[in-house]
């Protein structure tokens with residue numbers, strides 16, 4: 001059984017964070033494990049409260065997993081502060097883990113901050129150089145790379161600058177693109193660009209799309225897929241999950257983690 005770890009925050013509403021990651025791991029048939037960095041009180045309307053855990057609590061969870069079960073691939077989501085980023089980076093080096101997916105979560109849909117501003121520098125200096133792939137949305141890429149992204153050319157330039165930070169691959173996601181009909185995720189491995197396009201689904205229920213997308217990449221890497229192939233599967237997974245989104249609550253509802261597998265079994 002292949003094993004995937006998520007180091008991220010808990011979303012009590014179940015649409016994003018640890019909960020979205022574990023649902024995705026399950027659907028893609030890898031064994032899911034978690035190290036929780038923060039507990040959020042959250043629902044479809046937004047984040048009502050954030051309770052970060054201590055560095056010690058985060059490290060102890062990672063150690064318990066590393067010492068006994070092992071990890072084939074891991075992703076990070078909400079890391080909240082520079083001390084947690086430093087500690088997670090140290091654990092990655094100590095365990096010589098290579099299949100590292102960074103979802104540089106910064107701000108939730110309702111505007112709540114999930115990463116302290118001063119932690120961006122630790123993310124750039126400590127964690128990004130250790131990672132196999134990073135999956136920023138456009139606002140996150142703009143903060144990390146410190147440039148405006150308005151066009152495909154800008155996305156390409158930002159992708160090149162990510163590689164200069166030491167990460168091996170990057171996907172700049174297109175959920176925040178202005179095109180009303182299409183989303184385009186730009187993949188770059190330092191050599192070639194690939195443009196992953198899909199029909200934009202007209203829905204408010206997109207809570208947790210970034211978490212689910214990066215968790216799907218992690219699951220596929222854990223199974224031994226090549227990076228680009230993992231990204232292509234993740235794009236199909238998130239497209240199906242958004243198309244069959246679940247209208248729960250009064251705000252941004254979650255995506256449907258069952259949709260991809262349900263469709264695959266119908267195709268067989």
Ligand SMILES: Nc1ncnc2c1ncn2[C@@H]1O[C@H](COP(=O)(O)OP(=O)(O)O)[C@@H](O)[C@H]1O
Pocket residue numbers: 136137138173174175176183184185198199200201202203206208209210211213235238239242
């Ligand atoms: N309305 C939509 N229709 C189709 N795909 C979408 C839509 N919104 C987001 N996506 C896809 O979901 C994934 C997450 O993207 P994005 O929303 O940019 O991330 P985040 O949740 O981190 O802000 C990407 O693959 C993106 O193309």
Ligand SMILES: Cc1ncc(COP(=O)(O)OP(=O)(O)O)c(N)n1
Pocket residue numbers: 008009010011016017018040042077078105107108109110114206207208209210211212252
């Ligand atoms: C605990 C937690 N982690 C991450 C997020 C952000 O998730 P994301 O997939 O970027 O989705 P939205 O916040 O845009 O819906 C979160 N909200 N909570």
